[in-house]
Amino acid sequence: MNKILVANRGEIALRIMRSAREMGIKTVAVYSEADRTMPFVQYADEAVCIGPAPSSQSYLLGEKIIAVAKEKGVNGIHPGYGFLSENARFAQQVADAGITFIGPSAAAIEIMGSKLAAKQAAQKFGVPMVPGTETPLRSIAEANEVVKKTGFPILIKASAGGGGKGMRVVNTPDELEEQIRLAKSEALSAFGDDAVFIEKYVSSPKHIEIQVLGDQHGHCVYLFERECSIQRRHQKLIEEAPSSCITPDIREAMGKCAVDVARACNYYGAGTVEFLVDEQLNFYFLEMNTRLQVEHPVTELITGLDLVKEQIKIARGEQLSFSQEDLKINGHAIELRICAEDPANNFLPDTGKLETYIRPQGYGIRVDDGYEQGMDIPIYYDPMISKLIAWGSTREEARHRLIRAIEEYLVKGIKTTLPFGxxxxxxxxxxEGNFDTNFINKYFTPSSLHTNLPDINQVAALLAAYVWQQNNLNLQEAAIGTIPSSSSWKKRNMLR
Structure with missing residues (x-):
């Protein structure tokens, strides 16, 4: 595999291309008209515009992307996450075109793409399940019979898709019929499939996921867990590895279950098995994501593995170069998603120009991003600008390091999730690590953002010092410019 096409955009496209370059692999970018000047387009060895800004006219055009891949003579297509990454039809079309899909098989994507099919596959290995239905709801009468066994509250969920769409919490019997209707309508609109099912609603769960890697020779390992409980609208904002609440015994049990889920669909590549964990640390299978996750950097930082490189090696048919016994947790990592959203206004998306954009630096800090200062944030795509990740030898060190990095991350022109983080x-x-998926609802209000902002006088002083320093440097440069080039003073000071 000496050339791959990255069927994605922004920070994940750039992140994949960097790993490919380190492996000596050429890359091809596909981009929309809105992304013409994006860094990932400039970084790729070749780039092709595939359509207008809306993703339905560009990044979701699987057949057009495959045509570009054939034209450019690529050996593999990496889908990143989002867009076509969990589209079984696209994965099969790539394979049929004689190109390697850098991900799992189309069959595995199809099985795990349906939450009900995934549950049925996992049950064969005795993986713990949340009580509920095992097949799509056929009628309100059936729903009433189910809730007699599970009790309220319950969760109605779309079988296809994710991201909180087609999901409804029902607390009383008189809400049931209406909420099922709404969930089915939303699921049909979002995924083209109105199949829904019922689960017992776990009221204060933690959202814990296990990263797995499997090769095409039957080997599969788990790369420990990620804590992903801090969410808004069922979408994650802060992730960390490892979880502060999981014991070694539970970690091993969850890891083995995750590997069993992967084996249930003959999975190969990088994937994530998600669990709900209750207050007694009982865990229940939720779903499997058959792709690289947004939060994969925290796993990379505690394991020392490059998951993109591992994906490519697996796609080339190589065996895993390590066993479960070889894997160890090294330190702690925390990630904050920097999204163009206004935390003070219900995290609604914001658009505009990055008038100021200066990344934090320093030991243990990683920034995965895809924008530069002066660029516009388009309305057509996910509002995530970057991922800010901190590693430390302990959780406390990682936490303090991330706080410092947030304070040094300068973004002006749009609202972001930096103040929330x-x-x-x-x-x-x-x-204390004592939180669950209700963290935002329980603790956060817009006024919270004003309680720990940097002191305004301190900010003013820092800005004044910066301006003075810049002006002083300009004056020095101007003064040096008036001194003859033969001057020993000028030569001595220019070498400093």
């Missing part, structure tokens, strides 16, 4: 990392519940 700064607030959240300093909350007692987060510090």
């Amino acid at each position: 700064h607030w959240a990392l300093q909350q007692p519940a987060f510090i």
